[in-house]
Structure formats: C-alpha cells, structure tokens
Amino acid sequence: MNKIAVIGAGTMGNGIAHVFAQKGFRVSLIDVSPDALNKGLSAITKNLDRMLAKEKITTEDKEKTLANIQGFSSLEAGVADAELIIEAATENVAIKLNIFRELDKITIPEAILASNTSSISITQIAAVTKRPDKVIGMHFMNPVPVMKLVEIIKGYSTSDTVTSQVIQLSKTLDKIPVEVNDYPGFIANRILMPMINEAIISLFEGVAGVMEIDNVMKLGMSHPMGPLQLADFIGLDVCLSILNVLHDGFGNPKYAPCPLLVNMVMAGNLGIKSGTGFYEYTPGSKDLKVAPSFR
Numbered sequence: 001m002n003k004i005a006v007i008g009a010g011t012m013g014n015g016i017a018h019v020f021a022q023k024g025f026r027v028s029l030i031d032v033s034p035d036a037l038n039k040g041l042s043a044i045t046k047n048l049d050r051m052l053a054k055e056k057i058t059t060e061d062k063e064k065t066l067a068n069i070q071g072f073s074s075l076e077a078g079v080a081d082a083e084l085i086i087e088a089a090t091e092n093v094a095i096k097l098n099i100f101r102e103l104d105k106i107t108i109p110e111a112i113l114a115s116n117t118s119s120i121s122i123t124q125i126a127a128v129t130k131r132p133d134k135v136i137g138m139h140f141m142n143p144v145p146v147m148k149l150v151e152i153i154k155g156y157s158t159s160d161t162v163t164s165q166v167i168q169l170s171k172t173l174d175k176i177p178v179e180v181n182d183y184p185g186f187i188a189n190r191i192l193m194p195m196i197n198e199a200i201i202s203l204f205e206g207v208a209g210v211m212e213i214d215n216v217m218k219l220g221m222s223h224p225m226g227p228l229q230l231a232d233f234i235g236l237d238v239c240l241s242i243l244n245v246l247h248d249g250f251g252n253p254k255y256a257p258c259p260l261l262v263n264m265v266m267a268g269n270l271g272i273k274s275g276t277g278f279y280e281y282t283p284g285s286k287d288l289k290v291a292p293s294f295r
Contacts, residue, residue, distance in 0.1 A: 005079045006020070007099060008031060019145055020068075044066070079106060096117065096120060113134060114166065118186075118242060122136065122137045136153065138166060138170070141188075151186055152180070153182050193243050199226075203228065204259065228279075243256075278291055
C-alpha cells in the first residue's frame, strides 16, 4: 500500500496526512474549501518546522514529507488510485454517509474506506456502500503526530483481512493500534465523554469552579490536562455531538449532555477554536485564564 487519500484538511485530517507522508506514503489531502486546504498544508509545514527546531527531524526529512503531499479540492481527483481513503470530515452522520456513498462509486474496487470518526457507527457508514467488508474505523488521537493511539473499529461486516491490514499499517506509522468493537463512542469516548460531562455538571451545579475542577483531576488523578480544558481543546461542539451519539445509541439518561454544554455550544463558545470556552484563549499566549462567564 503506497497511495493514501485523506478527506478533510482540518486539525485531524492534516495531522493524519502528516504522519503518513513522513513515513514515505504518497498522500492526497482533500478539502472542498481551498482556504481550509491551504490552512491544512500550512499547519503541516509549521508542525514540521517545530520538529526541525527540536532536532527530531532533518531539513531533508521535512522536504521529503512535504513532497509526499498533494492538495486537492476535487474529491474524485484526490482519491484516484488511492488504496486507502481516510475520511476526517466533521463529526456529522449525514455528511459522512454522503461522503462514503460517493467514495463507493469513484474509488478503485479494492480500496479500503476508513473513517476517523470518534463515535459514529462504522456499521451504519458501511451500510451505504457496496463494500461493507472494506469499511473500517481508524480513530486517531489529537495531536496526531504526537499521540500514539489509534482506535481500530471493526464494523459488523468488516473483514478480518482488512482489519489486519489496517492494524499493520498503523504500526508502520509507529502508532499503537487497539482493536475495539462497533458500539456508540467505541472505548475512548464512551469513557472520556461521560467524565467531561460530569465535570461540566459539577460546574453547572456549583460544586467547584473551572480551575478547581481541573486541578483536582490534574493533581489528584495525574491527568495531564483537566477535563474542562480538554473539552475546550477537543471543541465543545464535538463533545456535544459525541454525547448525543451516546445518548441516542444507548437511550441511557447518564449520557444526556449537561444543559450548560448545550447552551455554550448554542452561544458559539466552542473552546480554543472560537477563542472562548471554559477558558479564554489569546493567540500567542500560553497563560490559562478562566473565561469571564465563570470567574
């Protein structure tokens, strides 16, 4: 396997393209928005420059990696001859299903179709294709170039051969693949999101403040980042989407998103991406300041 296509040039998509290109794969990075595509390619360059400054790679490594990546705004042109296509679009069921319907029509028959979804059913995605045996989940962690884990999600019809191929491929990237079955939230988010939601509920109910909740988890549980800061990092809209998938999938009220989270998303306070969440974020500043709403 040599030709990879990644759909979506956002944080996850450009990170996935980066790690494949750095390992010598030819990568098509696809985004219908030329602006998003340019930002994605720029982010890869900046990440490589950081690695170069830390002497983790050489100038030659950087140049080879960038040479392995080609940007496309056309889905059909980008996936041509690709042996593995990884969808990293927004966490929206309808969008993902439409992408996979189209991929099934325009990709080579032997191509493996993977999704970087963090919670949406692989079986449901596979069902809109004529190759459900070749559809699988590859859930990378953010930031992709740094984090070792890849959750490998086997749908109801995913073949053992495809699963083995994707596991081996993940190892080629120096990642640690963990195979899980296809149930809402898989493992990572089935455990993580209720914890984040409970932290938000604790804030909502006035049990403790933003910094206090995060400090308890950092200092008492050895978490590198508190749950509220992590929610900001992930994106509060993404957290809400995943909790809704869990709530709808299991029908269990314990997964119901906190009203505070719902209101923050409706207000556009999404975390780092919007500049304000539980904390406020100033470009270029590393100081962690609690958002005005929670002071």
